Structures are given as structure tokens and as C-alpha cells.
Amino acid sequence: MTTARTDATLRELATTALQGDRVVHLQRVVSHYRVPRPPRRRRPRPAVLPHGGRRPKPPFGIRVRDRLIDFLLWFLHPFDSLGELILMPFRALFWLCRSKEKRRRDKGLNGGWDSAAGGLAIAVHVWSGCVLAVGERLVGLVYVGEREAELAWTVPREEVAGVELADWDTHDEQQATLRWHFRDGSWCDVQARDAGWKSLVDALPVR
Structure with a gap:
């Protein structure tokens, strides 16, 4: 499968998960080490991901x-x-x-588990298969399986205060730490994978 075909399929799955909202940006992400692990009772168990989104059992x-x-x-x-x-x-x-400023940089999650950022931190706590989808009306975290996708977390786009590049962390063209800020004052760090994160930061500047 070509990259173009893969991107098109991914966009189609994300659009379906966002209930038809036109997707304008997709970004593969993983949980950041600075964000604490969510309580066990809150951890997701996505049906579309292998092993329920958990790490495969070792030998x-x-x-x-x-x-x-x-x-x-x-x-x-x-x-x-x-x-x-x-x-x-x-x-x-x-x-x-x-x-x-140093304390702010070291705090990967601000606002608690019931905040908008807390919901994102819980949803992204899976082994793989997470894509942040920015639509015209919604922003959501989507679990992408082989043939279907599952919406794990979503907020109205106007609730996103902006995306900040954590330039105090190492970053390059293929990966970076992005701090998502929300209108309720919360924030959450996620690790962006693959190219394209720069356009996301430009599209959602912190205000």
C-alpha cells in the first residue's frame, strides 16, 4: 500500500470516527513520559487495537x-x-x-484527570495506534485499527487554546513534544511521530 493510499485511508477512518466532520490535519502520537499513568480503572481498552491497546505479552x-x-x-x-x-x-x-518556568516545563499534565487535558492523557495511554485528528468542528483522538477506527476522546475545536512546541525537548522533522493547551487552563504533553507536526503547531498557535 502506498503512502498516499495509507494517508487517504487514515483520513477516511478518522472522518468517520469524527461523525463526518471534515478532517484538516492528522498526527500520529504516543503518550509522553512526563505524563503520569492514569488510574487503572480509567485506562482505555480499545476494541479496534491488538491486545486491547496494551503492550504485547513478552516471551x-x-x-x-x-x-x-x-x-x-x-x-x-x-x-x-x-x-x-x-x-x-x-x-x-x-x-x-x-x-x-522550569516547573512548568517539567509538568507534563496540568489540570487533573477530569479536565480536557486529562481526558487526552487517558485516551493516549495505549501501546500504539493513536492519531490526533483535527476537524473543522472537533478535535479528537482516534484509535486506528486494520479496517476501522474508534473515537477515544473529543472536544470542540474552540476548546483548544493552542498547541505549543516544547522546544526544551529534543525534536526533529520526524518527532517532537507537543503541549496541548485547553480553555479550562489544563494542558497535556504528547509525543508527535512522523512529519507534519510543524503545520499543526502553525495551525493552532497558543493564544
């Missing part, structure tokens, strides 16, 4: 190794907790000494 040997590591971490947890208690005052002091 048996890898699973055994991971179990042993988990046991070791569990055994050492009390000592780790004691160390955290000792270091907590120093970390709090370090946090207060950082500039306001």
Missing part, C-alpha cells in the same frame, strides 16, 4: 525475569521508602528553588 523467559525483578523491588521497597522519607525535605527545597 516466557522475559516474563520470568520481570517477575524476579518485581520480587526484588518488592523486597527492597521498605528501604526505598525510608530513603524517600529522608530525602523528601531536600527534594521539596530543590523544587521550590527551581524557577517557575
Whole structure:
């Protein structure tokens, strides 16, 4: 399948998921490491993605190794907790000494899970298959499977305050950290994959 055919198919699936809203921009995205993991009860289980959007199960040997590591971490947890208690005052002091801009940059999610940004952070927490679709009326996160798509999250386009390039992170033509700002004051970092993210930033400047 050619790239043009793939893009056309993807656009058609996204348009269907957005209930016919004409899609003007598509961007493949993944969750950003600065965004905390959502509570287990809120994590998505998309039907259109393999393994329900979860990471594929590794081979048996890898699973055994991971179990042993988990046991070791569990055994050492009390000592780790004691160390955290000792270091907590120093970390709090370090946090207060950082500039306001530095604290803003390090905060991948602002506004909580019930905010517009929180909804995006929850929806993008899958292994693969996420596409942000910007329509004329709506902005949505779409899970794209082999033959169908599933709308995971959506807001009216006017609720998006803009998209900011996190230029303090490494970026190039194929990937960048994009901070999505919303009218309720919340924001969420996502990792954009593939070319095209620059036009998205230009189309939705932060106001």
C-alpha cells in the first residue's frame, strides 16, 4: 500500500470516527513520559487495537525475569521508602528553588484527570495506534485499527487554546513534544511521530 493510499485511508477512518466532520490535519502520537499513568480503572481498552491497546505479552523467559525483578523491588521497597522519607525535605527545597518556568516545563499534565487535558492523557495511554485528528468542528483522538477506527476522546475545536512546541525537548522533522493547551487552563504533553507536526503547531498557535 502506498503512502498516499495509507494517508487517504487514515483520513477516511478518522472522518468517520469524527461523525463526518471534515478532517484538516492528522498526527500520529504516543503518550509522553512526563505524563503520569492514569488510574487503572480509567485506562482505555480499545476494541479496534491488538491486545486491547496494551503492550504485547513478552516471551516466557522475559516474563520470568520481570517477575524476579518485581520480587526484588518488592523486597527492597521498605528501604526505598525510608530513603524517600529522608530525602523528601531536600527534594521539596530543590523544587521550590527551581524557577517557575522550569516547573512548568517539567509538568507534563496540568489540570487533573477530569479536565480536557486529562481526558487526552487517558485516551493516549495505549501501546500504539493513536492519531490526533483535527476537524473543522472537533478535535479528537482516534484509535486506528486494520479496517476501522474508534473515537477515544473529543472536544470542540474552540476548546483548544493552542498547541505549543516544547522546544526544551529534543525534536526533529520526524518527532517532537507537543503541549496541548485547553480553555479550562489544563494542558497535556504528547509525543508527535512522523512529519507534519510543524503545520499543526502553525495551525493552532497558543493564544
